Amino acid sequence: MKKSISIIITIFLGSLLVGCSKENQKNSTDYQVMKRAEATELLSVDISLATDTVSHTALYNTYEGLYRLGSSNEVIPAGATKLPQVSEDGRKYTIELNKKSKWSDDKPVTAKDYVFSWQRTIDPQTESQYAQLFSNIKNAKKIMTKELKPTELGIKAIDDYKLEIELESATPYFQNLLAFPNFFPQREDIVKKYGSEYATTSQKAVYNGAFTLTNYDASSGGATKWTYKKNQNYWDRSKVKLDKIENTVVKDAGTAFAMYESGKLDETYLLGEYVNQNKGEKEVITILKPSTYYLQFNMIDKDSFLSNKEVRQAMSSITNRKEIVENVLNNGSREAISFVPKGVYYNPDTGEDFSETYEPKMEYNVKNGVDTWNKVFNNQKMEIKLLIPDDDGIKKVAEYLQESGFTYQWNEILL
Template sequence: MMVASLTLLVGCGNNNAKKEKSDDKQEAKTEKQVLTVVESSELPTMDISKATDVVSFSAISNVMEGLYEFADDSTSQPALAKEVVEPTDDGKKYTIALKEDGKWSNGDPVTAKDFVYSWQRSADPKTASEYSHLFEGFKNYEDIKTGKKPATELGVKALDDYTIEIELDHPIPYLNSLLAKPTFYPQHQKTVEEKGDKYATNSDNLVYNGAFKLANWDGTNISWKYEKNENYRDAKNVKLDEVNVEVVKENGTSLNMFQADEVDVIQVKGEFAQQQAGNEDLVVREYPSSYYMQYNFDNKLAANKSFRQAVTYTVDSEQIVTNILGDGSKEIHGFVPTGIVNPKTGGDFAKDSGNLKETSSEKAKAAWETAKKELGNEKLEFTLLASDTDSAKKLAEYIQGTLEEGLPGLKVNVSTVPFANRLDKMSKGDFDIVLAGWAATFADPYDFLQLAKTGTVQNYGKWEDAEFTKLLDDSSTTYVNDVDKRWETLIAAHKRMMEELPYTPVYQSSESFLVKPHVKGLVYRSLGSPYYKNVSIEK
């Protein structure tokens, strides 16, 4: 890997210590602003309609721009929209005016039609977007999903070049938060159609409307760049000329690079995070995020409820966050993490739900004995799928040892694969049990609970439960205008989910980063990815 060369700040002039002060000033003015960051995994896709993971969303958030973006406090603020609007028609219509200075990197204007096209493409079943369910509640989406109507009938239209109208079947309380998410960014129709199957598979097969342009990405490599986009509408306020991204999966390696001043930002986990506890460069990001084990109900062992109970009673969340992670992550007491609050009362959803996860060796053994009788086999086995990052490997190995020790006769195999491969295997249902995570994409419990809903693409394990599905449907239709009743219904769904255990919650994620003091303006919010357009280097 060409690591050191990526970190250089390129200047003009010579390095003679005797040069005049005026030359120093001139060099400072012309020196490039370069930020170097480490990612733990490869970049799976740049297709807005198909992205589902944090690495892809981070890249898209920096080279594209939507109607809204997340403010530092994670509320929505205007980006390409002139303002954050309130709905009319009893919460079922939004009319959003666009700024008229948005441009694509090829010089074309960014118009309302680019948003309409993007959303129709994502909602179209032919695109096979795993996030198409985010359009639930948009007028005609249900008929589009089932093929009864074409995607062009989705409840969004361009009233003119710079005005978008959204029509809903029912109010969506969190729509303004959704509209800040990359899934709702625009796409340049001509580029999508001209590139065909090659669209968004590398940095050359895209156009960009954000602060940066992606460069040096061939679709599989472990380094890429964000280069300043001179056509960006607010380019004059973007300080960085370049962001270099290097994938490093071993935490010890990235820490050595940080200490050698080869990189500016890294994430630290486990013992490496613990060692940095007193470091002034340490930044801890707390946000609503769950890490969990997802069961595949096509697997006989995973489909057995007694087995899932035995696993859940055995996996000790407190032990994991204390002894394995050490990065600020927290013990979890249900599938929905803390940090999502009732808009009316301010109550935290996870706390309002109560303690829904218990660790008990006694109950684990009892459930395990029941599972063995039900399955008719004293020796049972499964493969735990995980990503091949340092932290994921260590967690998988810890769970392997804990389960084999606590549930006699159980054999756990561990399979670690690159992040993109893990996502692919999950989407194909090619796993027994998988270690995965979900970070809040909008500030509502529904964001987490819908992962287990029948028909949702992210329900990779194919769990089906009519009671749970009805509760979720009621929360988004029948009780959508009744905050108290909707909250109660979502809590009931949460409890039902934790009774049946299609997932075993493992911990609530936090992230620890080391950030060089000369990096200014880098904000880790509870929602969304950092925006490098707000960052500068001040040495």
């Protein structure tokens, strides 16, 4: 088995160790198995409800949308045969579907599967946290506020293999959105068959991607083990070299590294001292995976001091992001200067990275932070509880924040 990454991961910039286990060395020309570690549980494989990076990794591997993104973020046809035909005003998209695309139960992927999926996600009853991504589609905002029905969303099936999408206004980045997992298709009959249990186990869903999901059960919470198995009904299966990918949650970076060293894993993540230990090793791969980690403040209680904008600005100013990425994570991550990470969006005319041109940028300035805090509290100290997931990297960041002035309470609640 060649030392390479064969799955799509979309999280922050990270370092991975990628090798070949003894099992694969023995069967390098036969059955191909990859064993890898994840730092956190797989919470959801429901296209309408998934929000975290591990869940999106699973969706990228087991489903396929109209398009995928190439190595330079270029849009590449996948479930579509070619790039969209766009009207002169930029508001109407006509897309021809790939007639070879099938579901794992051998049924064809049709335009109706996209229509149903998008309507389900935008439906307020679904309570999708990512419904706002559909905001530029005609009627989406009115559907989200219950002024219109989901069936009035600006997407329709012209026939089995042709989609028409209408936007509220021209949106230059819309094609890129179509490669995001929440825009992938869903089968109406399967969703209705399983109801509230849809996609809670691997058997209660069908897949149209390079792999199918097996050994997954999140009916009582997140799954700690799951497997991707080569989808024999995938239209482009001849290019899929792996037969199986076994995923195991290993929350401690040291334990994961030891498992890799002993041959129990073919891939693991690196954090902190393990990055320094392995610098220069040919098995270390650093991959840019754009996303942003951030503190989400509880502002439900309007009387809470966290509802004060200046308090949040003060906390932002005293957070040394550069020190966090260089000394705490030490895995190649970059400090955030805006909510949109580097390497995602570029000015189509100048080629400039959006994050470099956005103002105001987030900057580390202790004096400004302290002055702003004292302006509100007059030197008063306040206790802040930070709820974090059970993730080794995030726990290290939380510990750093505690030492630099924050207090936190560990809890298995993902913000």
